[in-house]
Amino acid sequence: MxxxxxxxxxxxxxxxxxxxxxxxxxxxxxxxxxxxxxxxxxxxxxxxxxxxxxxxxxxxxxxxRYAARGYSLVEERLRVVRGILFRSDTVVPFGRVQHIDVNQGPLERVFHLATLTVHTAGTHNASVSLPGLAHADAVAIREDIRAAIRRDTQ
Amino acid sequence: MTAIQPAIAMDAPQRTHPRTFAVKAATMLTQLVIPIGVASVTILDDGDLGDLAVYFLPFVLLVIAANFAVAYLQWTRLTYAVRENDIRVESGLLSRAARSIPYERIQDVSLEQKLLPRLFGLVEAKFETGAGGGDDLKLAYLAEEEGDRLRELIRARRDGRSIAAELAEAPTEEASETLFAMPPRRVFTFGLFEFSLAAVAVLGGLAQQLEFLLPFELWDLDGWQERLAGPGQWLSGLGPLAKAAGIAIAIATLAWVGVTTGVVRTALREWDFRLERTEKGLRRRRGLLTRTDLVMPVHRVQALKLTTGFLRRRFGWYGLSVVSLASDKASSNHEAAPFAQIGEIVPIAAATGFALPPEGLDWKRRSPRASIDSALIEGSILLGVSALVFVFSPYAWNGLLPLVPGAIVALRQYYLYRFDRHALSGRFLYARHGWLAPRMMIGSRVKLQSVELAQGPLARRRGYADLRFGLAGGSFEIEGMELEDAQAWRQAVLESLSSTDFSEISGAAPDMEQSGA
Incomplete structure (x- = not known):
């Protein structure tokens, strides 16, 4: 991966x-x-x-900073990469997501952007944030993750 | 399920109860009364009451009005919607926040009534999801009936599924079976190893501070000599030998205090320690004066921690504690066996569904480059200190002093390289870390929440990485792995994680049954 x-x-x-x-x-x-x-x-x-x-x-x-960040959603996993000097590469499987936030600050609203935050039960990385998504994309990802959770628990 | 309960499908977004605003206003006023009271006393004390009040009063009213306006706007902008698959809460005046919680993740809804909301007949609903960091969603405030309705609705949603799940895996365990117990003799041995340096330090410190209370000089060895000599005076003739005897007596006294404190404290805490396996989980009872009784549900165990000490390792003594789901934070101490031989620990580990590392695992070392880099960084800082002292201190030879911790730091890194190990088995992860008091973390490949691979600037150039796992209720981190190892581990763990859903590992459903009964 x-x-x-x-x-x-x-x-x-x-x-x-x-x-x-x-x-x-x-x-x-x-x-x-x-x-x-x-x-x-x-x-x-x-x-x-x-x-x-x-x-x-x-x-x-x-x-x-823009170039250092990125994400991927393959195989039902949210992968968030960030950091210029100190690189961090975090993966959260959809099946471990507790709840999902889509937040918009005042500047983000002007640019129609949003920050997607997924919360896990872990003490480390209790919440993983992905800023700089188009608002529509963030909402679409939220629906994807929610649908995956729903399907897995049935 | 939706067919049975058509009423709950896709409710329109609702605001919280209008009286919320009244509660917020009342809270705000009570919070303002004290500062205003204090301020008015200090300001208006100087006489000229009338003049100041003219300026003061409009200002206070303005502040209150502004607060009310903001609170009102916030209330109008906060809505929640009970939807088909999740609960959606949107809020925010300038920044907008939208949170979605799928029903499958809600473990329970707790309703809380503080004094003020209670007067207004309102409740605060809290949706417990077991998220780390206490980040649960709260709705303040709802009418009491609305809170009850939400709770019933969510429990109904959960139960339809969880009853079936429970029937499938009905527990067939014996009533209770003692897994581990500590007789008095074991507690005493444990106490000996719990030698309390702190007690020694406190006693030494007290002696230093309260010396003036004693009728003699504590550290005046010549004085001791005279006192020891007594009427015979023969001892003073022995000179240096008597001094040595004095020092030996002082050390022996301190050591005795340290050992006694350790034994007494351990006995008070661990007396009649017993760990049993019951239907609800591992039950631990211990203590002499205050006896504690704790049940650790087995399905909530997320990982095991095997600890030991510099000295006790030589005698084969280890301690086992469990890492449990974050919501158990109130009873954070989860020692399952504080002082046991490996042979005794094996069955306890098995009872929690974990296993100690089997023979023939492929143990990997820390990356030697990570150890060298850390030793160089830590060493060069102390070398810098050394150089500064050498240049600026009147006693240039003091510059050699920082070299001692420098050497210790380097030795530690070498030790970590020699003895830190990690291995991956079919179901578990094992990581051994530490120098003087090494510990081993035993994690399950499915009971992890996230995986992070982190690299600093040096690590990226030199090809090693830290691997950090999200573990509910604890931390699991392996430092300085070879990059290929770290990537392979991440891949393997992620594949295991994807095969299960959180609801299968949290055991949330049976717990809710208990709390609801």
Whole structure:
């Protein structure tokens, strides 16, 4: 199953990440500006690194995070892969799902995205979240898992 | 089943009871009264009552009104629907959350009435699913009749299925059979191994702190010498020998305190320990002054843990505890046999449906690269400390001190590489881990919830991985496996997992029968 290709997340997720990081960058820039005003002399000593970091955050980071994540649903198993430096590859068989959440934050609603969370009885990985799905996809996956549970227990 | 109960199919989304809002408002007011009271006392104390109240009162009213408005909007946006196959709850003002719970996963519905809701005739319904992390769904608040209706409906849904399942596997076990018992002699031996370092430390600390209460200097060895010498004075002539005797006496006293504390504490806890097999599961009774009686349902056992200690391992003593479903958290201590020889543990393990590792298993080691990397990382941190001390301390030779823990850390990693083992049998997983107090986890290939393969940046380059299993009520993790092993294990376990459904391994149905009776 390590060879099965992963489904990438919805492309709008990358855009949403970029917007999220933009908000973080604005806050950082505000703090940097305050620091520049507070510390006399050395104009740019704080700004320059913060601007460089913000640019990296805006240009490189969203695509890296987007590319690092993926999921697959083959063989009635939900597989969630995430992490740039620290990779984590989690598999939850449908037969072990306790209940299913489809959540939408304010930003996610703007982009018609949703986060699918499955809860298991395990203490470790009690809930496994998959962000960045199109809302319709998330709902469809929920119905799939629910149908599988229903069929297995009969 | 749907044909019999057409009324429950596809109810329209409903809101919780309108009086919910009244309860929330009342709760909110009582929560606000104390802060406002405190605030008004501190603020209005300064005189000028009239002026301040003019500014203060509208502000307070505004806060209350805003809270009410939010609570009202939240209430209008929270709906639940009793559908054909699941219960669906949607909520949220800005963020929307939709949760779906299939009936098959609901173990029971508990109704709770706190004081305020009770005054308004409302209940809080909680759907227990056995999800980890206490993340059960709650509906607050419903009318009492509505709560009862929901509970009856869900029990009816479950029972149609569970009665048939129970008849199929009717329990045919003897009334009770003693699996393991500890006579006083065994408890005493156990106590000797439970030597309490903590008691020694506390006594030492107390002696240091309360020294001023004693009529003499505790650590003044010359003083001891005089006292020991007594009127004869002959002992003081012995000089260093008497000092050595003093130290020996002090150590012996501390050791005696440690051993006695261990024995007494163990006797109080483990006196007349007996583990029996009954129809409901494993029944454990123990204790001298407070006797506890605990039943561990066998079908709820998720894994076994075999523990030992640095010293007791030399004498072949082991402890066995069971890992049980998360909902048993109230009685977290599940020791099935705290101090036993392997021969005694085998039948207990068999009674829980597990087995100790058989001969001829293919035991795999930890990846040597994982051990080397860990040793290098841990060692280099201490080497850094060492370098700092060397440069900045006036006593440069102190820089050698951090090297001692560095060497211990490296030795530990070598030890882990030598003795950590894991193996996969047809039905079980075995993982042995640890240095001074090694333990072995015995997991079942079907009683796991999820599988996670995790790799840090180093691990990815060097081809090893950590494998973490979702286990209800415990943790099961194997660190530093070879990547191919980890992948093969994951594949094998997932295939076993897919062959069973959670409802077959949780034994939820018989339990609900008991709690309902």
């Amino acid at each position: 390590d060879d099965t290709p992963l489904t990438p997340l919805d492309p709008a997720y990358a855009t949403m990440l970029r917007l999220q990081f933009a908000i973080a960058a604005l806050v950082l820039l505000g703090a940097a500006t305050a620091a520049e005003i507070a510390i006399p002399g050395y104009t740019g000593a704080v700004w320059l690194p913060v601007i460089l970091f913000s640019l990296w955050l805006l240009i490189r980071m969203p695509m890296r």
